[in-house]
Amino acid sequence: MTPALATGTARLHRVVVERFDVAGAFTISRGAKRHVDVVLCEVTDGVHVGRGEGTPIYYHGETAEGCAAAIAEIGGQGGALTREELRGAMPPGAARNALDCALWDMEAQRTGRPVWDLAGLVRPEPVRTAYTISLGEPESMAEATRAAWGSGFTLLKCKLTGEGDRMRIVAIRRAAPDADLVVDANESWAGLDLGAESAALADLGVSLIEQPLPAGADEALARLAPALPICADESCQSLADLDGLRGYQAINIKLDKAGGLTEALAMAHAARSMGLRIMVGCMLASSLGIAPAVLLAQFADWVDLDGALLLASDRDQSLHVVDGLLHPGTLWGEPRNNQGLSA
Incomplete structure (x- = not known):
């Protein structure tokens, strides 16, 4: 790598x-x-x-x-x-x-x-991507879950907020009993009993909690024996942050945070050597922004590359998703014909 x-x-x-x-x-x-x-x-x-x-x-x-x-x-x-x-x-x-x-x-x-x-990587193959269920009331999240599940997404990433989250996951689980679920608190769980929350979500079949505490408040995680692995997102921006992580079992690598594919590859190599699992994530972006991360996703434990799927429209030659599988395309990183400078 x-x-x-x-x-x-x-x-x-x-x-x-x-x-x-x-x-x-x-x-x-x-x-x-x-x-x-x-x-x-x-x-x-x-x-x-x-x-x-x-x-x-x-x-x-x-x-x-x-x-x-x-x-x-x-x-x-x-x-x-x-x-x-x-x-x-x-x-x-x-x-x-x-x-x-x-x-x-x-x-x-x-x-x-x-x-x-x-880059010395493997030829990219289709990867299963999560589909994000935006934060809302339990029933609205359940409705979005049914739509995503019906479209073939078997891995769902559920946005949480620190209040009423268990009821949200109960509703989502009822809507898609067999879906694989991960949750993202976006730093909103300060003050909660993290052990109790992780145990309750584990009972509901959640497999990963992403960034429960604000970045910089991670010391509480080092004293925790969570029922689920915890993934660092805001607490792990680039390679320089890895050595200081405590209490995390995984990291979310996003090219926009890292500052490019070059840094992201270095992060993935270092994370593996430290025994950390890897999620490859993204911001809202067009397929051009997502395509480089598809290369990194080939050796990730979780893939969350739905940023272009959440847009009203995408670029030409957009990446395609079939039954929850994100397929590599030719929009970026592949030799193209008719190379000339644009106006």
Whole structure:
């Protein structure tokens, strides 16, 4: 899983902000979103073009405009861009993710080799992805569960909020008795009896709890013997956070948090060496933002890559899901014909 380093002589070609509407609303404990703004960047060697997309980490204060400005600043400094230099020149986040993934994609165009081959990974196969059940009243979450289950999703990720959560899972379980369930509290369980909550959810067939406590308040987990494994999301942003984790049995790797596929691969390698299990997750994003994570998902324990499925519309050549299986596509990371600079 060691990332390949060579990137030719790529330079920034363009960077733009794009908006995608959400299908309905995406609701978690922090609020509801009805659209997502992403940053799209392209790099070129003068002949070939590579593309990457990033979704700002809003709870870090990132914005699409700010990410675009950061990419433009790096691109305006002149000189060739390489992935390893990028890791030192930009902090983790969506801007670096978009640029890092664009560099990988351009290398695929330049060499005629897919990114999975360049990175020393296995050829991607379809993977089972979770489908997110947005936070709501128990019956509305049950209704969404029935729709997802009926569409072939067998792994459901349920958003919780720290109050009335057991009733939500009871309703979801009744709606889909055989579904595999994971829950995401998005840091909302401060003050709850974590042992009791995990035991109650285990009895309801939940298999994983994601980020129950606020980032920085993880010391309580180190004294806990939970009935379920606990996954770090907000508490594990990039490779630098791994050594300080306590009380977690898994981590959620998101390319936007990590700052690109290069960092994400390093995180996955380090996590495995530490005995941690891996979830590969995402922000709301188009298929262009999801596609690089499909490579990482090939060796993950849980896959949560439904960000494009929650949009009202997606890009052309979007990734396809059939019976809950997310299929790799040719939108990103595969050699493409007609490589030319866009206007």
